[in-house]
Amino acid sequence: MIKKIMAANWKMHKTWDEAVQTAREVVVGIGEDLPPDREVVFFPSGTALKAVGESINGQNGYFLGGQNFYPAAQGAYTGEISPLQLADAGCAYALVGHSERRHVLGEKDDFLAEKVIFGLSSNLKIILCIGETIDQRRQDRVEGVLAAQLQKGLEKIDQNVSAHDLVIAYEPVWAIGTGETATEDDILQAHGFIRKMLKDLLNQGQEIRVLYGGSVKPDNCARIIALDNVDGVLVGGASLKADSFSRIVLA
Numbered sequence: 571m572i573k574k575i576m577a578a579n580w581k582m583h584k585t586w587d588e589a590v591q592t593a594r595e596v597v598v599g600i601g602e603d604l605p606p607d608r609e610v611v612f613f614p615s616g617t618a619l620k621a622v623g624e625s626i627n628g629q630n631g632y633f634l635g636g637q638n639f640y641p642a643a644q645g646a647y648t649g650e651i652s653p654l655q656l657a658d659a660g661c662a663y664a665l666v667g668h669s670e671r672r673h674v675l676g677e678k679d680d681f682l683a684e685k686v687i688f689g690l691s692s693n694l695k696i697i698l699c700i701g702e703t704i705d706q707r708r709q710d711r712v713e714g715v716l717a718a719q720l721q722k723g724l725e726k727i728d729q730n731v732s733a734h735d736l737v738i739a740y741e742p743v744w745a746i747g748t749g750e751t752a753t754e755d756d757i758l759q760a761h762g763f764i765r766k767m768l769k770d771l772l773n774q775g776q777e778i779r780v781l782y783g784g785s786v787k788p789d790n791c792a793r794i795i796a797l798d799n800v801d802g803v804l805v806g807g808a809s810l811k812a813d814s815f816s817r818i819v820l821a
């Protein structure tokens with residue numbers, strides 16, 4: 571069964587004890603109700619990884635992820651964290667190319683491609699985030715931008731990558747943290763296009779999970795998750811409170 575991913579990206583929020591408490595509240599609040607076709611991934615800050623990992627350890631369907639890493643096993647990279655260190659802290663997943671890494675930290679596609687390949691070879695499941703800015707959408711360049719980000723981001727990976735290890739997140743930049751969600755048509759169109767690209771690039775069109783992110787909330791999640799080609803959601807703001815994120819997970 572291909573499980574839908576319900577991911578909480580806490581960005582640079584929460585002390586470690588707040589992170590542990592939120593994760594616990596989600597796990598306890600959902601209890602036995604976690605649908606068998608869904609899995610939950612928490613992406614806390616680096617300082618809280620180990621503690622959150624320990625708090626969900628042994629809970630079926632719950633996983634830990636790193637928000638970022640540097641594509642090397644170790645070395646003189648002050649301030650960075652390696653995929654091996656993420657795995658050591660208990661991570662199964664890692665994000666690559668989140669819009670804030672691309673647009674605030676200036677990470678470029680060729681660097682992201684290195685992260686994708688290095689992360690996969692370090693046994694992490696990689697969620698590659700892609701998405702257009704509002705100007706690119708207004709200029710009718712959505713498909714061109716998504717195609718380029720996918721092509722470049724996946725350029726170094728082996729065609730035989732296990733579909734279970736690679737996930738794509740479509741996150742229109744203009745919908746992130748703005749309260750403005752993409753319309754159902756926008757999502758259908760983008761996800762359909764991403765599927766087709768994955769088939770062309772990797773011959774794995776159907777198996778690779780494609781998530782939607784951008785102002786997902788408890789009251790719009792059920793509609794989004796039911797759309798064709800939507801295999802989960804990546805949630806920022808609405809994942810910070812246990813109650814709100816639990817409602818999303820169960821939507």
Ligand code: PGA
Pocket residue numbers: 579741745746747748749783784785786804805806807808
């Ligand atoms: P948002 O963030 O849910 O607050 O829009 C999504 C994300 O950044 O992944």
